[in-house]
Amino acid sequence: MSLHVQFEGITKRFGPVQVLHGVSFEVQPGTVVGLLGENGAGKSTLMKILAGHEQPSGGTLRIGGQPVAFAGSREAEAAGIVLIHQEFNLAEDLTIAQNIFLGHEKKRGWLLDDAAMRAEAAQALAQVGLAVSPDTPVRRLIVAEKQLVEIAKALARRARLLVMDEPTATLTPGETEALFNLMARLKAEGVTILYISHKLDEVERVTDGVVVMRDGRFVTRAPTASLTRREMANLMVGRELADLYPPKDPPPPADTPPLLRVQGLTVPGWAQDIGFEVRPGEILGFAGLVGAGRTELFEALLGLRPHTVQQLELAGRPVRIRSPREAARLGLTYLSEDRKGKGLHVDFGLKENLTLMALARYARPWLQPAAERAAMQQAVQDFGIRTGTLDIPASSLSGGNQQKLALAKVLHPDPRVIVLDEPTRGVDVGAKRDIYGQVQQLARQGRGVVVVSSELMELVGLCHRVAVMRAGCLMAVVQGSGLTEEELIAHATGTREH
Ligand SMILES: Nc1ncnc2c1ncn2[C@@H]1O[C@H](COP(=O)(O)OP(=O)(O)OP(=O)(O)O)[C@@H](O)[C@H]1O
Numbered sequence: 001m002s003l004h005v006q007f008e009g010i011t012k013r014f015g016p017v018q019v020l021h022g023v024s025f026e027v028q029p030g031t032v033v034g035l036l037g038e039n040g041a042g043k044s045t046l047m048k049i050l051a052g053h054e055q056p057s058g059g060t061l062r063i064g065g066q067p068v069a070f071a072g073s074r075e076a077e078a079a080g081i082v083l084i085h086q087e088f089n090l091a092e093d094l095t096i097a098q099n100i101f102l103g104h105e106k107k108r109g110w111l112l113d114d115a116a117m118r119a120e121a122a123q124a125l126a127q128v129g130l131a132v133s134p135d136t137p138v139r140r141l142i143v144a145e146k147q148l149v150e151i152a153k154a155l156a157r158r159a160r161l162l163v164m165d166e167p168t169a170t171l172t173p174g175e176t177e178a179l180f181n182l183m184a185r186l187k188a189e190g191v192t193i194l195y196i197s198h199k200l201d202e203v204e205r206v207t208d209g210v211v212v213m214r215d216g217r218f219v220t221r222a223p224t225a226s227l228t229r230r231e232m233a234n235l236m237v238g239r240e241l242a243d244l245y246p247p248k249d250p251p252p253p254a255d256t257p258p259l260l261r262v263q264g265l266t267v268p269g270w271a272q273d274i275g276f277e278v279r280p281g282e283i284l285g286f287a288g289l290v291g292a293g294r295t296e297l298f299e300a301l302l303g304l305r306p307h308t309v310q311q312l313e314l315a316g317r318p319v320r321i322r323s324p325r326e327a328a329r330l331g332l333t334y335l336s337e338d339r340k341g342k343g344l345h346v347d348f349g350l351k352e353n354l355t356l357m358a359l360a361r362y363a364r365p366w367l368q369p370a371a372e373r374a375a376m377q378q379a380v381q382d383f384g385i386r387t388g389t390l391d392i393p394a395s396s397l398s399g400g401n402q403q404k405l406a407l408a409k410v411l412h413p414d415p416r417v418i419v420l421d422e423p424t425r426g427v428d429v430g431a432k433r434d435i436y437g438q439v440q441q442l443a444r445q446g447r448g449v450v451v452v453s454s455e456l457m458e459l460v461g462l463c464h465r466v467a468v469m470r471a472g473c474l475m476a477v478v479q480g481s482g483l484t485e486e487e488l489i490a491h492a493t494g495t496r497e498h
């Protein structure tokens with residue numbers, strides 16, 4: 001019971017822009033295949049075609065040797081093909097159970113069989129290791145939990161071919177482990193898995209073979225065991241990549257007055273009495289397991305959550321911040337980890353997204369379309385945003401390019417302190433390097449940069465000092481030779497007590 005998939009010369013055009021240029025390869029049933037490629041290479045688009053979310057402009061998709069043309073995802077699901085979206089596709093106002101059965105509601109006679117749906121949803125949640133009630137509204141879940149609901153939804157649809165588009169981007173190491181176990185079980189049952197990820201260590205671990213795409217074209221395929229990670233990265237970008245992290249600048253002298261000073265910040269239920277400082281020219285990291293309270297801490301700082309604070313100073317002046325807009329006016333901006341929910345207005349155009357936070361600068365007293373356009377072109381260039389045209393909604397950008405746009409957006413108001421929450425999530429290795437270079441540049445310009453990240457290597461490679469949080473408390477601030485992955489893990493998991 002498995003599916004043999006063949007792509008034959010698949011092309012895809014969005015209006016004038018061609019994003020797939022005749023992609024051909026096949027997928028052996030019952031294997032786990034990694035799909036690699038830079039941001040915008042066309043991975044998600046190809047998978048959306050396979051799963052019936054998009055129709056190809058040309059070429060043939062064959063399943064079990066037969067040409068198929070899915071008019072929608074429902075038809076693909078009937079054939080056993082399910083896509084777990086990179087950008088979540090959940091209805092925020094519905095419960096988990098309602099989401100899992102949306103469009104596939106179970107009925108008893110004429111009535112919805114709520115009990116059966118809740119029971120089956122609970123079972124799927126248990127399989128993915130998410131311990132929440134199926135009656136919870138999706139709105140209340142954090143990003144990692146939404147990801148697990150997406151996976152549970154696919155399981156409940158009894159997929160024989162599962163496409164996972166960056167499923168671990170928001171998961172903790174423990175949740176990732178659980179997912180890998182689940183994948184191994186599914187594979188043993190004959191399920192074929194197509195796995196998209198920018199985390200090459202995972203690709204190395206879970207896939208049997210990899211397919212590499214570049215600029216909308218098939219480049220090569222190879223057994224995973226025959227490639228090193230570095231070779232994978234080079235195949236993706238089509239050139240030899242230099243080192244990921246730029247050499248660190250020396251930290252600012254310890255007696256430099258801080259740009260941002262926080263004392264006694266408490267976010268009920270999330271963070272307890274947190275204090276820290278960021279100096280001009282400094283890159284301060286925040287490490288911790290998912291759920292340690294880092295995101296909630298900064299959301300509170302920006303006025304997005306109820307909190308109390310003893311002292312908050314920006315550039316030496318006591319301030320009160322009630323909203324991100326107010327913070328931006330004071331020179332502090334925040335890149336949300338939830339780029340779809342809180343970061344970008346995905347239905348708005350690229351330009352509108354970029355300039356929304358800096359409206360005051362453009363409205364004098366009317367909007368200046370020419371200035372807006374010029375700013376956008378500059379941002380596209382500076383941040384390497386790949387798009388055929390500027391006149392599309394943000395939702396049409398590839399995942400990694402949405403992330404770059406979100407980054408451009410928080411830097412546009414010219415802030416003095418920038419908080420970046422998971423700035424490289426979903427971003428390919430080449431673009432990661434660019435972002436690290438940009439972060440360093442920001443610090444060099446005398447700004448203060450805070451980087452919240454779940455990738456410890458990233459914090460070690462980039463930051464001058466790293467604060468570690470665990471269960472809402474600040475456990476330690478490490479720097480210098482103490483700044484190692486092992487040290488961060490020890491504090492984050494509580495295996496090192498002082
Ligand atoms: N609806 C759309 N309208 C216009 N362009 C689109 C649309 N959907 C995707 N694109 C473009 O197609 C190209 C490929 O995007 P795709 O999402 O497939 O990339 P990807 O390989 O998944 O990248 P990432 O690693 O960033 O997720 C991008 O340039 C993107 O902007």
Ligand SMILES: [Mg+2]
Nearest residue numbers: 044086398399
């Ligand atoms: Mg994608």
